[in-house]
Amino acid sequence: MTSAKTQPARGMRDFLPEDVRKREYVISVIRNVYERYGFEPLETPAVENIETLLGKYGEEGNQLIFKILKRGVHEQTGEADLALRYDLTVPLARVVAEYRDKVPRFFKRYQIQPVWRADRPARGRFREFYQCDVDVLGSRSMSVEAELISAASVALSALGFDDFIIRLNHRRALTAILMAAGVSLEQHDQALVALDKLDKIGRKAVQDELQERKVGQAAADQLLDFFVELGSLDHAAEIAAGESRVEKTQALNAATLGRVVEFVGSNELGAQGVDELRAILDFAAAIGAAKRIKVDPTLARGLSYYTGAIMEINVKDLPGSLGGGGRYDGLVGMFLGQDLPACGFSLGLERIIVVMTERGMFPATLLTTPAELMITVWSDDSLKESLSLATELRKEGLRVDLYPEADKLGKQFKYAASRNIPFVVILGDDERSRGEISVKDMTTGEQRSINRSLAAAELRRALSEREQNT
Amino acid sequence: MTSAKTQPARGMRDFLPEDVRKREYVISVIRNVYERYGFEPLETPAVENIETLLGKYGEEGNQLIFKILKRGVHEQTGEADLALRYDLTVPLARVVAEYRDKVPRFFKRYQIQPVWRADRPARGRFREFYQCDVDVLGSRSMSVEAELISAASVALSALGFDDFIIRLNHRRALTAILMAAGVSLEQHDQALVALDKLDKIGRKAVQDELQERKVGQAAADQLLDFFVELGSLDHAAEIAAGESRVEKTQALNAATLGRVVEFVGSNELGAQGVDELRAILDFAAAIGAAKRIKVDPTLARGLSYYTGAIMEINVKDLPGSLGGGGRYDGLVGMFLGQDLPACGFSLGLERIIVVMTERGMFPATLLTTPAELMITVWSDDSLKESLSLATELRKEGLRVDLYPEADKLGKQFKYAASRNIPFVVILGDDERSRGEISVKDMTTGEQRSINRSLAAAELRRALSEREQNT
Numbered sequence: 001m002t003s004a005k006t007q008p009a010r011g012m013r014d015f016l017p018e019d020v021r022k023r024e025y026v027i028s029v030i031r032n033v034y035e036r037y038g039f040e041p042l043e044t045p046a047v048e049n050i051e052t053l054l055g056k057y058g059e060e061g062n063q064l065i066f067k068i069l070k071r072g073v074h075e076q077t078g079e080a081d082l083a084l085r086y087d088l089t090v091p092l093a094r095v096v097a098e099y100r101d102k103v104p105r106f107f108k109r110y111q112i113q114p115v116w117r118a119d120r121p122a123r124g125r126f127r128e129f130y131q132c133d134v135d136v137l138g139s140r141s142m143s144v145e146a147e148l149i150s151a152a153s154v155a156l157s158a159l160g161f162d163d164f165i166i167r168l169n170h171r172r173a174l175t176a177i178l179m180a181a182g183v184s185l186e187q188h189d190q191a192l193v194a195l196d197k198l199d200k201i202g203r204k205a206v207q208d209e210l211q212e213r214k215v216g217q218a219a220a221d222q223l224l225d226f227f228v229e230l231g232s233l234d235h236a237a238e239i240a241a242g243e244s245r246v247e248k249t250q251a252l253n254a255a256t257l258g259r260v261v262e263f264v265g266s267n268e269l270g271a272q273g274v275d276e277l278r279a280i281l282d283f284a285a286a287i288g289a290a291k292r293i294k295v296d297p298t299l300a301r302g303l304s305y306y307t308g309a310i311m312e313i314n315v316k317d318l319p320g321s322l323g324g325g326g327r328y329d330g331l332v333g334m335f336l337g338q339d340l341p342a343c344g345f346s347l348g349l350e351r352i353i354v355v356m357t358e359r360g361m362f363p364a365t366l367l368t369t370p371a372e373l374m375i376t377v378w379s380d381d382s383l384k385e386s387l388s389l390a391t392e393l394r395k396e397g398l399r400v401d402l403y404p405e406a407d408k409l410g411k412q413f414k415y416a417a418s419r420n421i422p423f424v425v426i427l428g429d430d431e432r433s434r435g436e437i438s439v440k441d442m443t444t445g446e447q448r449s450i451n452r453s454l455a456a457a458e459l460r461r462a463l464s465e466r467e468q469n470t
Numbered sequence: 471m472t473s474a475k476t477q478p479a480r481g482m483r484d485f486l487p488e489d490v491r492k493r494e495y496v497i498s499v500i501r502n503v504y505e506r507y508g509f510e511p512l513e514t515p516a517v518e519n520i521e522t523l524l525g526k527y528g529e530e531g532n533q534l535i536f537k538i539l540k541r542g543v544h545e546q547t548g549e550a551d552l553a554l555r556y557d558l559t560v561p562l563a564r565v566v567a568e569y570r571d572k573v574p575r576f577f578k579r580y581q582i583q584p585v586w587r588a589d590r591p592a593r594g595r596f597r598e599f600y601q602c603d604v605d606v607l608g609s610r611s612m613s614v615e616a617e618l619i620s621a622a623s624v625a626l627s628a629l630g631f632d633d634f635i636i637r638l639n640h641r642r643a644l645t646a647i648l649m650a651a652g653v654s655l656e657q658h659d660q661a662l663v664a665l666d667k668l669d670k671i672g673r674k675a676v677q678d679e680l681q682e683r684k685v686g687q688a689a690a691d692q693l694l695d696f697f698v699e700l701g702s703l704d705h706a707a708e709i710a711a712g713e714s715r716v717e718k719t720q721a722l723n724a725a726t727l728g729r730v731v732e733f734v735g736s737n738e739l740g741a742q743g744v745d746e747l748r749a750i751l752d753f754a755a756a757i758g759a760a761k762r763i764k765v766d767p768t769l770a771r772g773l774s775y776y777t778g779a780i781m782e783i784n785v786k787d788l789p790g791s792l793g794g795g796g797r798y799d800g801l802v803g804m805f806l807g808q809d810l811p812a813c814g815f816s817l818g819l820e821r822i823i824v825v826m827t828e829r830g831m832f833p834a835t836l837l838t839t840p841a842e843l844m845i846t847v848w849s850d851d852s853l854k855e856s857l858s859l860a861t862e863l864r865k866e867g868l869r870v871d872l873y874p875e876a877d878k879l880g881k882q883f884k885y886a887a888s889r890n891i892p893f894v895v896i897l898g899d900d901e902r903s904r905g906e907i908s909v910k911d912m913t914t915g916e917q918r919s920i921n922r923s924l925a926a927a928e929l930r931r932a933l934s935e936r937e938q939n940t
Contacts, residue, residue, distance in 0.1 A: 006564050006565075006567040006805050007568060008514065008518070008564075008568075009518055009519050012515035012517055013515065014513070014514050014515070014565050015512065015514070016512065016565075016572060017510035017512060017579070019513075020510075020511035020512065020513050021511065023513075024511070036864045036867065036868070037864065037870070037871075038841040038844075038869060038870060038871030038872070040487035040490075040840045041487050041490035041491065041494070042485065042486065042490065043489075043490050043493075044484050045479060045483065045484070045598050046516055046554075046584065046586070047479050047482055047536070047554075047586065047597075047598060048479055049475060051475065052475070063542070066517070066541070066552070067538065067539045068537065068539070068554075069536075069537045069538070069539055069548070071533075071537075072533070075537070077548070078539070078548020078549075079548075080539050082479055082536070084538075091484075094478075095476075097476040098476035098484070099486060103486070104888070104889055105885060106874055106885075108840075108871070109487070114516065116516070127517075128516060128517060136874065138874075139874035139875050140875075141874045141875035143847075143857055143874050143875065144874050147857070147860075147872065150861065282854065283857055286857050286858045286861075287857050287858055287861040288861060335476050370508055370510045370574075371508040374508075377613075383611070384752065384753060385756070387613055387616060387617070387756050387757050390617075390757075391620065391758060394507065394624070399505055400506065400507070400508060401507075401578070402508070404606065404608075404611045404613050404614050405609055405610075405613065415575060415576075418574070
């Protein structure tokens with residue numbers, strides 16, 4: 001008998017009970033908020049036909065897709081016909097095309113499932129991770145963007161976050177800025193990949209990367225100068241005293257959009273982008289989400305399918321974002337054969353959990369014990385009675401663990417203590433002859449006998465008393 | 471723009487909102503029961519290192535594993551280094567070996583996650599499907615088998631099943647029976663694969679398959695004769711009148727075990743197996759689960775890792791089982807390097823849902839609407855006010871959909887009706903000038919104006935009234 005390798009696969013994680021309970025808590029809070037916004041749940045398979053996924057995420061994305069070998073006699077060809085989903089957006093686009101008669105005209109769905117990327121694992125970056133997506137399909141109204149921003153904000157607030165910022169930009173405004181800086185159209189995708197890293201790696205590194213990606217020196221300089229100048233607006237607003245946070249944010253956003261308009265001049269794409277951003281800000285103000293939003297013309301978002309507004313949520317002490325999204329009016333059309341406007345937002349469950357854990361944001365009540373009480377086993381003869389009592393108490397809704405075999409009583413107590421089980425029940429020979437059970441409170445050490453027929457009622461009373469005391 | 475293939479991959483399924491709600495209902499009921507038994511949640515990655523999975527499921531299993539191509543420059547080798555998990559048992563064994571210091575001595579875990587098998591798809595058989603597993607590691611006591619049977623029974627009862635039977639057998643008893651029939655030891659695995667199909671394909675087909683699998687004619691005949699004779703015991707018990715169901719079941723089980731003892735003679739494995747089955751029946755009687763259990767010496771279970779008791783749950787109108795499990799004392803040792811007793815039970819979520827759907831077993835309250843009310847949009851000018859009202863009502867906990875753009879009011883009503891949303895709110899120019907909103911009850915057609923500031927309270931009242939009336 002040899003001992004095999006027992007770690008999970010590289011970049012993947014096992015979740016022990018305490019981890020699962022944390023994850024389930026976060027998911028349930030997010031789900032609850034999404035349901036209040038009228039979003040409905042969708043689930044799709046982990047595995048997609050490979051042609052569904054290839055070519056949707058740009059060249060960098062293609063390389064990160066886990067591909068599944070053909071089976072049986074075809075295995076030897078080394079070819080792949082299936083792949084693990086890379087995100088939840090492409091499967092959504094496929095679903096909408098496949099069930100166009102079953103989904104409503106405005107399809108508002110949420111989907112909370114894992115995705116897989118063959119990325120280099122790092123702190124907070126895994127090869128299997130959950131995304132919590134909300135998308136609205138079927139409308140070009142900017143109310144959609146505002147609702148998505150609102151839903152994500154409310155979800156984060158419900159989890160206890162109070163310091164996040166939602167960065168907002170528009171792909172058309174960005175295109176106009178690139179054009180105005182003199183970046184040629186065929187270099188835009190390359191430029192966006194580099195620009196997307198500005199907040200992570202800084203101006204110098206982005207400048208180098210732009211050069212590597214063959215963006216002309218003059219254009220790169222003009223672009224980065226403009227962005228640095230916008231940064232100083234930020235600073236100017238910061239020192240403007242005597243204004244409330246909302247007013248300051250709104251003034252800064254207006255100033256930023258003003259500078260974008262000046263910079264892009266008469267570029268029509270740019271004007272459209274800025275108009276849409278203004279509409280989103282206006283709607284967001286109506287729903288009280290405006291104070292969170294910061295217009296940031298440097299925000300690029302990596303994925304190539306965005307066509308309109310793009311957004312990203314950041315908190316101070318986390319490099320990278322807690323979530324992001326945007327409008328992608330073209331993607332669904334690739335499957336549907338006709339254009340369908342779409343806009344979505346994805347919260348990153350893993351990062352949310354990392355930050356919540358570091359900040360101690362999980363409610364204390366979450367750290368539940370595996371059971372409310374444990375029933376000991378006095379002897380082989382009494383095991384049947386312990387089983388029978390466990391059944392009775394479970395029928396009453398109590399969470400009951402049963403020590404599975406006869407053992408020294410001290411060992412059984414130790415076991416219950418090591419698992420933080422608050423009450424232990426003893427069914428010894430004495431107790432049984434008197435028609436009683438003994439209950440030990442593991443916190444106080446107090447032990448008392450109670451009538452067997454009152455067990456459920458007494459234990460429930462003791463448990464609720466304990467809850468009130470903690 | 472070309473329209474791509476939009477079906478899910480072969481044998482996989484998309485779950486639209488109504489499907490997801492059904493699945494979540496079943497999962498939450500099962501989870502709740504398992505928690506009452508002191509089981510704790512575990513989750514493991516979909517993807518495992520390929521060597522973790524290969525060789526654990528026999529040759530037939532190996533062929534059904536989805537393998538993942540190496541990435542980057544290694545992709546061209548056509549080799550696989552990862553694979554999708556095939557069940558939740560092997561990952562559990564790996565986890566226990568990896569975290570031996572973190573998991574309790576008796577590890578009781580439940581795990582409700584999808585698994586993948588490259589099986590030929592058929593009615594109720596998919597390539598991605600959920601398993602709901604409970605396992606107890608660390609004890610050889612038959613109380614474990616009894617608790618698992620009880621938990622699975624209670625879960626099925628909580629879902630509304632009242633006609634299921636739990637077939638129970640023991641691998642050692644089966645081995646003894648095969649030996650007594652004259653099947654040579656090296657043919658046992660082959661014989662079990664064929665025998666496992668007895669209830670599905672009948673005696674004649676099993677006889678043919680036994681022959682194909684090189685089990686001698688005489689041994690095959692003796693084996694099948696014995697099983698047919700046991701079937702007549704069943705019939706005899708069926709016609710024994712005047713006894714309760716529990717008594718009849720217990721008498722039949724005792725008679726069956728008696729015949730097994732006679733048939734296997736002095737075989738020590740057989741005696742051990744029968745003793746353990748008797749202990750399980752005894753414990754099951756103590757917890758009121760005995761009436762469900764039928765000892766069935768023909769039950770084989772396909773997987774090769776079982777070492778002790780095996781069980782399977784059947785209902786009348788479903789070929790195949792709703793779930794099954796057994797004791798596998800050797801598997802964890804393959805990872806841990808030392809033996810660890812283990813026993814588990816797996817409920818098949820997909821089949822449970824198929825039967826519940828066919829029988830109409832889902833609660834009526836489950837078919838919820840996507841939202842409790844929808845807010846219409848009177849004009850572009852009023853969109854902001856609709857958004858703001860939606861935000862207010864959601865803050866009060868109501869599930870609110872918002873029509874995303876200005877449109878003909880009739881069209882908006884139609885849309886709400888098609889989605890079964892019970893109340894529609896109108897914020898027209900008249901209403902707004904009076905500080906009111908109009909609410910239309912979509913069931914009665916009644917429409918009335920209410921003060922804007924009382925909107926949440928009034929709508930909540932109307933919703934709870936409606937609930938009481940249905």
